Amino acid sequence: MExxxxxxxxxxxxxxxxxxEFRINKLWQEISSSKNTANxxxxxxxxxxxxAIKKALAAxxxxxxxxxxxxxGNILPLICEQIGTDDRQK
Structure with a gap:
């Protein structure tokens, strides 16, 4: 579920x-065809x-x-148990 x-x-x-990315591309098209006011x-x-990009990447x-x-916390201990070692590299 998680x-x-x-x-x-x-x-x-x-x-x-x-x-x-789509908005950026659209903006660049508009800027390239207009005057300085679009800057x-x-x-x-x-x-x-x-x-928006920072929020998405942070998520x-x-x-x-x-x-x-x-x-x-869950899988590594099981693997270590199966191979018979307590050595866990973090």
Whole structure:
């Protein structure tokens, strides 16, 4: 259940990144065909996009950290038990 939730969060984050990339490409097309007044709009929009990208990547990083914590706390001890060692490298 938790894995499904994590995968859905990653999927939403990656979709958000794709939306931002699309918006950036669209903005560049508009800027390249207009005058200097569009540069201010680009600066404001790109700051918003950078924030969205940071949020999406932070969500992915948080999920990776949780998964690593789960593996290290639950799976690694089982593997060590099966191979007959208590040596765990962290």
């Amino acid at each position: 894995i499904t939730k994590n995968l859905q969060t990653i999927e939403r984050s990656l979709k958000q990144i794709k939306k931002v 201010a709009a680009y600066a404001i929009e790109s700051m918003e996009m950078q924030g 992915v990083d948080a999920i990776k950290a949780e998964e690593f914590k789960f593996l290290n």
